[in-house]
Amino acid sequence: MTLHLFDTYARQERPFAPLEPPKVRLYACGPTVYNYQHIGNYRTYIFEDVLRRALEYCGYEVHHVVNITDVGHLTSDADTGEDKMESGSRRTGMTAWEIAELYTRDFQQKLEWLNVLAPHVWCRATDHIDDQIAAVAQIEEKGYTYRTVDGIYFDTSRLDDYGYLARLDIAGLQGGQRVDLGEKRKVTDFALWKFSPEDEQRQMEWDSPWGKGFPGWHIECTAMSAKYLGSHFDIHCGGEDHIPVHHTNEIAQAQACYDTRLAEFWLHGAFLQLDGEKMSKSSGDFLRLESLVEKGYDPLVYRFFCLGARYRAKLSFTWESIDGAATALNRLRSAAHGWGEPGAADEACIAQFKERVEDDLNMPRVLALCWDLVASDLPDAVKKATLLHFDQVMGLGLAEWAPQEEEIPAEIQAMAAKRQQARADKDWAVADQMRDEIAAAGYEVEDTPDGPRVRPLKS
Ligand code: AMP
Ligand code: ZN
Numbered sequence: 001m002t003l004h005l006f007d008t009y010a011r012q013e014r015p016f017a018p019l020e021p022p023k024v025r026l027y028a029c030g031p032t033v034y035n036y037q038h039i040g041n042y043r044t045y046i047f048e049d050v051l052r053r054a055l056e057y058c059g060y061e062v063h064h065v066v067n068i069t070d071v072g073h074l075t076s077d078a079d080t081g082e083d084k085m086e087s088g089s090r091r092t093g094m095t096a097w098e099i100a101e102l103y104t105r106d107f108q109q110k111l112e113w114l115n116v117l118a119p120h121v122w123c124r125a126t127d128h129i130d131d132q133i134a135a136v137a138q139i140e141e142k143g144y145t146y147r148t149v150d151g152i153y154f155d156t157s158r159l160d161d162y163g164y165l166a167r168l169d170i171a172g173l174q175g176g177q178r179v180d181l182g183e184k185r186k187v188t189d190f191a192l193w194k195f196s197p198e199d200e201q202r203q204m205e206w207d208s209p210w211g212k213g214f215p216g217w218h219i220e221c222t223a224m225s226a227k228y229l230g231s232h233f234d235i236h237c238g239g240e241d242h243i244p245v246h247h248t249n250e251i252a253q254a255q256a257c258y259d260t261r262l263a264e265f266w267l268h269g270a271f272l273q274l275d276g277e278k279m280s281k282s283s284g285d286f287l288r289l290e291s292l293v294e295k296g297y298d299p300l301v302y303r304f305f306c307l308g309a310r311y312r313a314k315l316s317f318t319w320e321s322i323d324g325a326a327t328a329l330n331r332l333r334s335a336a337h338g339w340g341e342p343g344a345a346d347e348a349c350i351a352q353f354k355e356r357v358e359d360d361l362n363m364p365r366v367l368a369l370c371w372d373l374v375a376s377d378l379p380d381a382v383k384k385a386t387l388l389h390f391d392q393v394m395g396l397g398l399a400e401w402a403p404q405e406e407e408i409p410a411e412i413q414a415m416a417a418k419r420q421q422a423r424a425d426k427d428w429a430v431a432d433q434m435r436d437e438i439a440a441a442g443y444e445v446e447d448t449p450d451g452p453r454v455r456p457l458k459s
Contacts, residue, residue: 005051006267014265023060030069032085033099037107040271057392067221069125151210344385349378416434418430
């Protein structure tokens with residue numbers, strides 16, 4: 001078998017082959033940094049991390065680019081409403097630049113907590129205004145734009161297959177439209193460049209050939225992905241909400257600029273749901289990774305929980321299932337720890353593992369294989385090596401995990417030091433007395449080659 005991935009563009013699983021092997025060029029849409037990311041967002045980054053690890057596991061050299069949307073994402077997908085950054089600034093009392101910095105850092109830190117590998121390139125929209133202006137100019141030159149009072153728009157009627165990715169019913173969309181389009185000609189047309197409103201001082205605005213303003217949301221991803229990965233690269237991914245608007249428009253822009261569909265494969269992660277509804281930042285009531293940590297869960301419990309569902313299936317969040325994930329992960333960790341040093345991995349298990357990864361990243365079946373391994377009668381060293389092999393893709397940090405040493409109170413440590421001194425002085429009576437006092441306090445001293453170690457008495 002070879003790696004098969006579900007390509008939204010083709011609406012089917014296709015065998016994956018890089019355009020320029022062994023390189024794989026991968027672009028993932030990053031966060032809009034006007035607020036914290038919620039655990040739903042992190043589900044998508046965990047899926048993308050498993051994808052990246054699977055590609056590396058298959059021997060490819062992945063070049064991974066993630067953007068930071070720090071301007072231009074409006075509160076409405078219809079190109080009306082406020083820039084999310086400006087409204088975030090008002091909400092927090094910080095400048096748009098300050099919140100961009102704050103939430104970007106927080107996001108990057110949380111990715112570390114989740115063992116998500118950092119991309120090779122982080123790119124911010126505000127660092128690439130010139131590239132975006134150049135892309136808009138190119139689209140304009142090819143005749144795909146028109147001007148309205150509030151911006152430069154992409155004329156989607158110029159593309160015969162506009163909306164193919166999402167299988168949009170263009171006639172239906174236009175017939176059923178009830179929204180006020182302003183000067184926009186078609187409901188699907190979208191802003192490439194927006195003018196700064198005359199009655200409002202924006203914090204983020206730039207000069208352009210069309211007037212002072214800021215780029216539309218979709219142009220940043222077309223311009224930056226093409227800049228870092230070329231105008232036709234291997235894989236573009238994001239959450240499923242990006243299919244009908246954001247990725248559809250990225251493709252339209254790429255068709256106008258380069259006559260490509262930008263990426264060979266389009267992959268989308270399904271949403272995390274809470275009480276049957278999608279988790280979203282705009283609803284105001286969302287769970288952050290901290291919400292889990294505050295309740296005592298290791299962030300990797302969340303990663304483990306996500307691995308329990310296929311990335312294309314919706315996943316419902318409940319505290320009971322997080323609890324179940326915590327118990328299961330601890331079972332796996334303790335088993336692995338107890339197996340000691342790794343030996344040689346089991347080839348038959350590895351073949352099964354590879355097959356499951358190649359089946360469009362079937363992580364629930366990989367987890368099932370872990371439990372088969374735990375239950376098997378293979379020697380411990382083989383089990384350990386095999387599990388660590390699986391962990392190259394699961395990313396649970398199993399090699400690094402060790403049971404937490406319980407904190408030994410200072411007075412117990414002082415008693416242990418006194419016992420040690422007494423032994424050095426050959427004062428056996430005091431040494432014995434200390435040992436008894438330590439035991440009475442619920443601890444024991446073990447003499448190891450590295451010196452005495454205090455630990456809680458086993459009950
Ligand atoms: P945003 O910060 O809103 O631009 O979203 C960042 C990423 O999270 C995008 O790839 C979204 O598609 C994804 N996303 C948003 N909400 C969810 C959710 N409830 N479950 C999974 N992914 C999501
Ligand atoms: Zn994007």
